[in-house]
Amino acid sequence: MTSIVIVEPASSGVALAHAAARLGIEAHVVSAYHDDSEVSSALEAVASSVTKVDTYCAAAVADFSRKMGAKAIVPGFEYVVGVAADAASRLGLPHLEPDVAELVRDKYRCRMHLAAAGLAVPGFARLTHADDVAVAAEHVGFPAVLKPTDGCGSLRVVRIDSRAQLQQEIEYVARGNVTDMGRTIGKTMLLEQYLNGPEYSIEGCVGRHGAHVLAVTEKLLGPEPYFVEMGHTVEAGLAADVRARLVAYIEDVVDRIGLTLGVFHAEARLTREGPVLIEIAARLGGDRIYRLVELSKSISLPEVMIRSHLGDDDPIQGDIGRLPTRVSGVRFIAPHESGCLTGLACLDELRALPGCEEAEIYGRTGEPVQALTDFRGRVGHVLFAAPDRETLERRLAEAACLLGSRTASLAS
DSSP states (O other): OOEEEEESOOGGGHHHHHHHHHTTOEEEEEEOOOTTOOOOHHHHHHSSEEEEOOTTOHHHHHHHHHHHTOSOEEEOSGGGHHHHHHHHHHHTOSOOOHHHHHHHHOHHHHHHHHHHTTOOOOOEEEESSGGGHHHHHHHHOSSEEEEETTOOTTTTOEEEOSHHHHHHHHHHHHHOOEEETTEEEOSSEEEEEOOOSOEEEEEEEEETTEEEEEEEEEEEEOSTTSOOEEEEEESOOOOHHHHHHHHHHHHHHHHHHTOOSSEEEEEEEEETTEEEEEEEESSOOTTTHHHHHHHHHOOOHHHHHHHHHTTOSOTTOSOTTOOOSSEEEEEEEEESSSEEOOOOTTHHHHHTSTTEEEEEEOSOTTOEEOOTTSGGGOOEEEEEEESSHHHHHHHHHHHHHHHHTTTEEEOO
16 A cells, blocks of 8 residues: 655645545654644544654654655644655655745745746835844835744734834734744745735646646735734626736746645735735645635545645646635634633534534633734634525624624634
8 A cells, every 4th residue: 555654734734634544544643742732633543643752853854754754744833844754765765856845834945936937926125133123124124023033923024114113013922932743934034015805715736737826816804903813705796807817927927936746735915016925834724724625616635635745746636727616715713802711512502503524623622822913812713614605604693693792703
């Protein structure tokens, strides 16, 4: 039986083990078991094995994969894309070139690369210490967005409206580290031009003919100055010509970066001048987006990713231009106030609503809840499918009404 190694599956990466099982493939999971990367019992049940390995060491991942006779090494989360590429390269398995993998991991390097290729990117500047503030502020101007060059999940992403605020934020970042999946985030920051316009994410894969966009996701963001993703809808309601322009731009981005296999998750805003990239990643999009694509277009992105990493140059196995048969959407739940998570007695009622596919609460009653400055401030989600956009919006409104009468609110 064909076997693969999945490196540090978290968030949507957990779906890779389930996809492997459907494909009749042995999935060997490796995890460093950081405090925030514990392997769930559900994942243990579906994986062929779960082993503790230093998942930030390519040599360790390659050694384990060799022992397992793996035919592919698949990254299960953002931070291990480079490690998986390096490990697969050592074994002669299908892989992204390690320098390309690092390019999509470093937002500053990605901006530099695409700007040199003549593609539209925001104005940007890198900050490694407080002395960089004056130069960055002069170059980028305000409003701007400050973010780590190597983060995800909206960690330490904030709108900046003045040089004084920028100075204050940089000093705040320097005083306290944020650790995610065993990594310190934000040692180097990126200041970039604030983009006016609606935001979308773009899901796709790379096959024998290059990049192919499979779905465009409409995004719902929380209140600024933060950029917490509070909801997604697939397929986005874009005019055909606007969608075509966005798709062409993203496929050009993928080609210029040099992605040669796997899936990609890009985020962009549609400005008056056209689409402009916010970021691109060589992994599954988070926030249940793969599930929305599956419900709306009957395409399993986790299966596509596995087939591609196994060397299949036609990983989609179907019509890439297929029209959506349904519309689906996820909305995230936030408490009215930060403090402690209180129980939601309406979960069963939510799950009984027409079209409800998922209704989940994260954590346990009484656990502290962070302010809504990044993904950690969300306490749950609901996910619905419907035959059309109008019905979907009505069903989400019913869920919001039900939640609004209890202890939490639903983004709208």
